[in-house]
Amino acid sequence: MSQQLGTLDDLPQDYRDDMTKAGVAPLWPMMRNVLPHGQPQPVTKTGHWKFDKLRPLLLRAGELTPVEKAERRVLVLSDPGRGTGAMQATSSIYLGMQLLLPGETAPAHVHTPSAVRIMVEGTGAYTVVDGERLPMEEGDLVLTPGGEWHDHGHDGDNPVIWLDALDLPLFVYLEGSYAKEGPLQAQRNRPDASQVEYLAAGLAPTRSRVSARKYPMMRYPWARTEPALRAMAAHGEVAELDYVNPETGADVLPTMGFTAMMLGSGDTDTPPLRSTSSAFHVIKGKGHSIINGHKIEWTNKDTFTAPVFSEITHHAEEDSFLIRVHDRPLQDRLGYYEERSR
Ligand code: 1HN
Numbered sequence: 084m085s086q087q088l089g090t091l092d093d094l095p096q097d098y099r100d101d102m103t104k105a106g107v108a109p110l111w112p113m114m115r116n117v118l119p120h121g122q123p124q125p126v127t128k129t130g131h132w133k134f135d136k137l138r139p140l141l142l143r144a145g146e147l148t149p150v151e152k153a154e155r156r157v158l159v160l161s162d163p164g165r166g167t168g169a170m171q172a173t174s175s176i177y178l179g180m181q182l183l184l185p186g187e188t189a190p191a192h193v194h195t196p197s198a199v200r201i202m203v204e205g206t207g208a209y210t211v212v213d214g215e216r217l218p219m220e221e222g223d224l225v226l227t228p229g230g231e232w233h234d235h236g237h238d239g240d241n242p243v244i245w246l247d248a249l250d251l252p253l254f255v256y257l258e259g260s261y262a263k264e265g266p267l268q269a270q271r272n273r274p275d276a277s278q279v280e281y282l283a284a285g286l287a288p289t290r291s292r293v294s295a296r297k298y299p300m301m302r303y304p305w306a307r308t309e310p311a312l313r314a315m316a317a318h319g320e321v322a323e324l325d326y327v328n329p330e331t332g333a334d335v336l337p338t339m340g341f342t343a344m345m346l347g348s349g350d351t352d353t354p355p356l357r358s359t360s361s362a363f364h365v366i367k368g369k370g371h372s373i374i375n376g377h378k379i380e381w382t383n384k385d386t387f388t389a390p391v392f393s394e395i396t397h398h399a400e401e402d403s404f405l406i407r408v409h410d411r412p413l414q415d416r417l418g419y420y421e422e423r424s425r
Pocket of ligand 1: 233
């Protein structure tokens, strides 16, 4: 059973001084900080970023800072548990809102962390990943896996805003985060794989397994996600679909996972407690979520987060569509993903 452990104050000062000089410290006074009983004690606190507050700030950034001075013009969504300026929204997930103005380009670079874009507002922007031009329309999910060159451009007439989700905190923690810069990429003159090779669920091009690409499809168009959710929701309660690699059915990235959820008007969803942290982005709809007793009233384009093992209840006041970002793929690989019933 749990035993009260000794504290630093239990130890004589000369012994503590000698330990400090030798560059060591006793484990037992700190043991429960790093190994709490029963479940983790997250530093992360629930955050809620209302889009109508972020949008004017982003547009102002567009006036104040040319894209050439920013590389990426982004406002970072900092975890309230770590304070403004924290480069993470949860333990493992970085979130930022990015603005690109008509005619602008964001230069090509490649880095070790992986990124995913969720399109929030506007039309005409695109991301080029490894030479493939991926259009970005509202609600689309676009992958830029770690190690793949990517740049952004915008041929439309109005500002474009998207949400970036990266596994950056993990790479920073591992001291593994770095980038290389390069010239804008040449674009292959051909629609992206979601429009050519993976038009129908369950069908994939006949090709030799050895030539299979690691990331065969990097754009998941919302125009196909929403009807899929509506069809499922018509025959059950809450519909939730995993974004998967269309060749293997595996998670789209090694560390981060994504789901699309539909909650019909009046629906309530009470998921199990999960060992993952999560971020929710409201594609459209209106409702509220209770996260560890904290009520979040969300609407179109809002973003909110939940720490690990949160008690979560979602309630939709109208038909609502959310994307959930989580870190289950990473936890599966580490062998500790867990769900607990409520
Ligand atoms: C990045 O590469 C992008 O490519 C956006 O749009 C945000 C935040 C941290 C590190 C790299 C992008 C980023 C980022």
